[in-house]
Amino acid sequence: MSDLRVDFPGLLIERHRNGTMRYRVRVEGNKARRIAIPVTPEDPGFANYYYAARAGEQWQPPRERNAERSLDWLCQRYLDFLSKMVEAGQMSPATLKQRRSVLGRFCDHTDDDGDRYGASDMDAPTSALVAIRDAWAAHPGAADNLIKSVRAVYRWAMERGEIAHNPAAGISVINTAPKGGAVPWTPNDLKKFKKAHPAGTTAHLWLTLQAFTACRIGDAIWIGRDQEVARAGQTWLEWQPRKKGSAFVSIPMLQPFYDATRAAKVVGPSYLLSEKGKPFSSSEALRVRVQRWCDAAGLPGRSSHGVRKAVAEMMAEAGCSQHQIMAVMAHTQAKTSEVYTKGAERRILAADGVRALASLDW
Numbered sequence: 255m256s257d258l259r260v261d262f263p264g265l266l267i268e269r270h271r272n273g274t275m276r277y278r279v280r281v282e283g284n285k286a287r288r289i290a291i292p293v294t295p296e297d298p299g300f301a302n303y304y305y306a307a308r309a310g311e312q313w314q315p316p317r318e319r320n321a322e323r324s325l326d327w328l329c330q331r332y333l334d335f336l337s338k339m340v341e342a343g344q345m346s347p348a349t350l351k352q353r354r355s356v357l358g359r360f361c362d363h364t365d366d367d368g369d370r371y372g373a374s375d376m377d378a379p380t381s382a383l384v385a386i387r388d389a390w391a392a393h394p395g396a397a398d399n400l401i402k403s404v405r406a407v408y409r410w411a412m413e414r415g416e417i418a419h420n421p422a423a424g425i426s427v428i429n430t431a432p433k434g435g436a437v438p439w440t441p442n443d444l445k446k447f448k449k450a451h452p453a454g455t456t457a458h459l460w461l462t463l464q465a466f467t468a469c470r471i472g473d474a475i476w477i478g479r480d481q482e483v484a485r486a487g488q489t490w491l492e493w494q495p496r497k498k499g500s501a502f503v504s505i506p507m508l509q510p511f512y513d514a515t516r517a518a519k520v521v522g523p524s525y526l527l528s529e530k531g532k533p534f535s536s537s538e539a540l541r542v543r544v545q546r547w548c549d550a551a552g553l554p555g556r557s558s559h560g561v562r563k564a565v566a567e568m569m570a571e572a573g574c575s576q577h578q579i580m581a582v583m584a585h586t587q588a589k590t591s592e593v594y595t596k597g598a599e600r601r602i603l604a605a606d607g608v609r610a611l612a613s614l615d616w
Contacts, residue, residue: 262279262304263308264279264280264281264282264285264308265277265278265279265304266278266279266280266288269480269523275294275347276290276343277290277291277293277294277295278290278291278307279291279304279307279308280308281307281308281309281310282308282309282310284310287310289307289310289312290341290342291303291304291307291341292337292338292340292341292347292350293347294347296535299313299315302315320372321373323375323376323377323416324372324373324374324375324376325360325361325371325372325373325374325375325376325378326361326372326373327376328376328407328411328416329357329360329361329372329407332357332406332407332410332411333350333353333354333357335410336349336350336353337350346496348472348536348537351536352536352538353403356399356400356403357403357404357407359400360372360386360400360403360404363386363389365382365385371386376411376416376417377417377421378421379421380421380422380424380425382421383401383404383421383422383425384425386400387400387401387425387428388428391428394427394428394429394430395429397428397429398427398428398429401422401425401427404422405420405422405423405425407422408420408421408422408423436557436559436560436562436563437555437556437557437560438560438563438564438567439556439560439561439563439564440564443553443556444461444465446551446552446553447461447547447548447551447553447556448461449551450547450550450551450552451547451550451551453513453514453517454517454518454519456518456526456527457547458514459514459515459517459518459525459526460474460526460540460544460547460558461561462510462511462514462515463477463511463514463515463525463526464558464561464562464565465511465561465564465565466507466508466510466511467491467503467505467511467582468561468562468565468566468582468583469493469495469503469562470495470496470497470537470558470559470562471537471540471541471544471558471559472495472496472497472537473493473495473496473497474526474537474540474558475524475526475533475534475535475536475537475539475540476523476524476533477491477493477524477525478522478523478524478525478533479515479521479525480523481493482507483504485506488506488507489506489507489512490504490505490506490507491503491504491505491506491507492504492505499586500586501580501581501586503581503582505581505582526540528543540558541557541558544557544558545557562583565582565583566579566582566583569582
C-alpha cells in the first residue's frame with residue numbers, strides 16, 4: 255500500500271509486485287464490487303473517475319469526436335485500448351502517458367500547407383511519415399521513437415482488420431549513434447559527484463541507489479522500503495523490474511546503501527523524492543534532474559545508465575561470473591552480460607600473453 259493520503263472513501267491504493275500502482279474504488283453500497291481508475295490522483299480527471307466509480311459507473315472523459323478513419327480517430331482508439339491494459343494491470347501508466355504524448359505530437363504536426371496530420375486519412379502514404387521523421391531530424395532519437403510508436407499503432411490496426419498494410423514498416427532509423435553509448439562512470443567521476451553532493455542530499459542517495467543496485471532509471475523512481483525484505487538478520491532489496499522480459503532481482507543492501515537510505519530527512523513510498531516530498535512522476539523527470547546534478551558536479555554527459563554500465567564492468571573486472579552479473583543486472587539473456595565479461599576476459603588473456611613475452615630471450 256502507498257503512503258499517499260487522499261480524502262476519497264473507498265479508494266484502494268495497491269502496489270503490484272513489479273512496483274506499479276493500481277487505483278480501485280469500492281462501489282458505494284456494494285463493497286464487493288471494485289472499479290479500476292486508469293489515472294493517478296495527480297491527474298486532473300481523477301475526481302471524475304472516482305465519483306463515477308463510487309456510483310458504479312465508468313467515467314469517459316469528454317473529447318471532440320474525431321472524423322472516422324482519420325489519424326486522430328486511429329490513435330485515439332489505440333490509446334483507449336492501452337488505457338484498458340493499464341486498468342488490467344498489464345501496462346504501466348507511465349508507458350501510456352509516454353505513448354499519448356508522442357502520438358499527440360504526431361497528430362498535431364502540420365504539413366507544408368499548415369494542415370494537421372491528425373485530420374488526414376489513416377491510410378497515409380509512407381512518404382508522409384518519412385517527412386515527419388525528417389522534420390524531427392534535429393532530435394534523431396525522438397524522431398525514431400515517433401516512427402516506432404506509429405508503427406505499433408498500425409500493427410495494432412492491422413490485427414483488427416482496419417487497414418491492410420503498415421505504412422511505417424521499413425522506415426529506417428536516423429539515429430546512427432552506437433547502441434548502449436552511455437559513458438561508463440569512473441572512480442574519479444564518483445568521487446567528484448559525491449564531493450559536490452554530500453551524504454544526506456537526494457543526489458547522493460540517487461548515486462548510491464544506482465551504484466549498489468545497478469537498477470534502471472525506470473525502477474529508481476519507485477523502489478523504496480516496500481521492497482525491503484529481512485533475511486537471516488540482513489536487509490535485502492527485492493523487486494521485479496518494469497522493463498519487459500527482465501528477471502526478478504534479489505540483492506542484499508550493503509551498509510553504504512542502507513546508511514544512505516536512512517540519512518534521508520523525508521521518508522515516502524520510494525527512496526528518491528522530489529522537493530515536494532513525492533516520488534518523481536516519470537523516469538524522464540528523474541533523468542532531467544540527474545543531468546542537472548551531473549552538470550553541477552562538472553560531469554556533463556554522464557547518466558544513470560552510465561552508472562549501470564560501470565557497475566557491470568567493475569563486477570567483470572573483479573572476476574564475477576556472467577551469471578552473477580546477470581542476476582544483479584536483471585538480464586535474462588546471457589549474450590547481454592557477455593558484453594562485459596568478454597572484455598574483462600580478453601584483458602586478462604592479454605596480460606597473460608604479455609607476461610609470456612617477457613619470459614622470452616630477446
